[in-house]
Amino acid sequence: RTKIVELYRRSEELGGQAVTVAGWTKSVRDMKNFGFVTLNDGSCFKDLQVVMNREALANYDEISHLSGYNALVCTGTLKLTPDAQQPFELTAQTITVEGTCAADYPLQKKRATVEFLRTQQHLRPRTNLFRAVFRIRSVAAAAIHSFFQERDFVYVNTPLITTSDCEGAGEMFRVTTLDPKNPPLVSAEAAEKSGGALTAGDVDWSQDFFGKHASLTVSGQLNAENFAMAFGDVYTFGPTFRAENSNTTRHAAEFWMIEPEMAFADLNDYMDNAEAMLKYVLTTVMEKCPDELAMLNKFVDKGLLDRLHHVATSDFARVSYTEAVKILEKAVADGHKFDYPVSWGIDLQTEHERFLTEEHFKRPTFVTDYPAQIKAFYMRMNDDGKTVAAADCLVPGIGEIIGGSQREERLDVLERRIHELGMNPEQYKYYLDLRRYGSCKHAGYGLGFERLVMYLTGVGNIRDVLPHPRTVGNADF
Ligand code: 4AD
Ligand code: MG
Secondary structure (H helix, E strand, O other), X not given: OOOHHHHHHOHHHHOOOEEEEEEEEEEEEEOOOEEEEEEEOOOOOOOEEEEEEOOOOOOHHHHHOOOOOOEEEEEEEEEEOOOOOXXXXXXXXXXXXXXXXXXXXXXXXXOOOHHHHHOOOOOHHHOHHHHHHHHHHHHHHHHHHHHHHHOOOXXXXXXXXXXXXXXXXXXXXXXXXXXXXXXXXXXXXXHHHHOOOOOHHHEOOOOOOOOOOOEEOOOOHHHHHHHHHHHOEEEEXXXXXXXXXXXXXXXXXXXXXXXXXXXXXXXXXXXXXXHHHHHHHXXXXXXXXXXXXXXXXHHOOOOHHHHHHHHHHOOOEEEEHHHHHHHHHHHHHOXXXXXXXXXXOOOOOHHHHHHHHHHHOOOOEEEEOOEHHHOOOOEOEOOOOOEEOEEEEEEOOOEEEEEEEEEOOOHHHHHHHHHHOOOOHHHHHHHHHHHHOOOOOEEEEEEEHHHHHHHHHOOOOHHHOOOOOOEOOEOOO
16 A cells, blocks of 8 residues: 555656555546546545546446445556646556445535534544645644754653642642442541532542642743753653633634753743744644645635744844833823733733734744733742743734743742742642752743644634644544
8 A cells, every 4th residue: 555645755756657645535537438536645635536437447437326425446547647737647447445435424515614623623623724734734743843852851741630739829729539339438437428429518629639639730940950050951841730710712622832041041041942843843744744734824814934034034022011001101192092902011912912912023033021920920030129031922813822031049039939829838849849959040931832833823822723623622533
């Protein structure tokens, strides 16, 4: 069996030879004495045209009556057709039907809406749109690994179950057990009394991980910092969870994050690394997915290719939060309307982020040095005592795709912060230890992988870049 991508790669060599290709029908056309099957096997965006002759193909009638999505194995001769639109076609000798398609196949209609396709999560990977998006997602993931591996970063897997809330926002999903032999119990008597049939009232939901309270992680950062203090440069790439009840086009309850952490690095080192990484991923995707991008550029976002080229070759803007607020205040004075009022100290809203990156700077923008009160406890306090060495990367069309900072490496300052915020120092004792034993300046960031894929594809909703999105009200299949 040869994959279609191989036929394109080695067409010169395979021309005139017998090959077998297995895939699914995109269309079947019957012209009476001959017919065409457009076949795709998922190995590349391009299809294979299979030509059938009534005379030569024993089951011509069976094949030419197929409709919908049928699984076929086709054997024939690869004929080079340099003057036609496709560089080759397969002249079929035998076609075996492995699976036919029931008449109620939901994707009969061309150009189904993305909203309809969200109700068909199990079938939507078969459409051109999702074939393009998920190949780009895969190529981008591999490019991220290459970028960090080429720079000698160590890939660390951080735990998904944890007791610490890295971002301190309380947006954690509790982990619990349904095992009646190992219940998250209030007392032994309750277990005894229930006879194995526990009710919610018998259970202490705050002690449900073998007698401890535990949650799904919102970020692997704190664990990545441990490893950075041993390996220097590290990165994580894994799922994270947020119990944010926000039903937006860019929030999911389960999403993937890339979190590099670099020892002996400051805020500028983080921004330089992040900018180089994003350009590397963009360039790799443009190189490896031209057909996918061409389709997306035509049907999803007409400015996509121009934008990717532009971003890959120009510098990102960098502006302090204080400057950014002045820019927004000036926009308000000039008559621009925001839903949410602007003043120093506010957490920038998506509308503000988008104004900065789309209207003002017109390119990806790092906003730096945010007020300490709106950022997480681990960010390094600046000398002004009011702002922290944080930076978010904002991009046109989306807003924030990266959040990061230089970390507070001074034990006394960090202890004071934890105390001020009313956090439990016991819970962060390992993290504080890192400041006791060989602490050093370090910085890191978190790139939301789905937001990057949205940026790379022009797709406007996070539900359409996740293979099986977990958003508010959606966890089936
Ligand atoms: O800004 P956040 O919350 O930063 C952190 O979690 C840090 N601990 C990262 C670090 O420094 N190692 O999240 C980082 C990024 C955001 O910029 C956004 O792209 C993405 O994660 N993100 C989400 N993506 C999808 N759905 C959500 N609910 C998201 N929340 C954050
Ligand atoms: Mg953030």
